[in-house]
Amino acid sequence: MATDKKFSVVGVSTLNGKTKIRFANDSMRIKILIKNGHTDVDMINLDKEMYKWEIAQHLNSIDFAKGNPATQAAIDYIAKKNPAPQVQDAPAETNEEEAVEPVVA
Numbered sequence: 001m002a003t004d005k006k007f008s009v010v011g012v013s014t015l016n017g018k019t020k021i022r023f024a025n026d027s028m029r030i031k032i033l034i035k036n037g038h039t040d041v042d043m044i045n046l047d048k049e050m051y052k053w054e055i056a057q058h059l060n061s062i063d064f065a066k067g068n069p070a071t072q073a074a075i076d077y078i079a080k081k082n083p084a085p086q087v088q089d090a091p092a093e094t095n096e097e098e099a100v101e102p103v104v105a
Helices: 029-035 052-061 069-081
Strands: 007-015 018-024 039-050
Touching (some): 039 052
Antiparallel strands (some): 007 018
C-alpha cells in the first residue's frame, strides 16, 4: 500500500531471517531496531525527505544493495508496492478567446 508520508532516514535490517527496508524520520531508529533483535542494520540519512517511491529510485541510484541479493529484493519490493505517481497531462491551452456578450443597460 502506497503512502503519502515522507521519510528522511532509510535503511535495511534483518529480523528472523527476513530482510526489509526500514523507514524513519529520526536516526535513533537504529537503536530501537537493534534493541528489538534486528541484525545487519544499515541506515542512511537522506539529503531531503522523500516518498517511498523516490527512496526506491534513490537506493538503486546509489547502489545501496552493493550486490546483496536480499537487500536488492527488499528495494525491488518497495518499488513495486509504491509506484511513482502517474503524470497527468495538463489541459491543452487554447488561444481562442471566449465570446462575451455585451451588457446593454
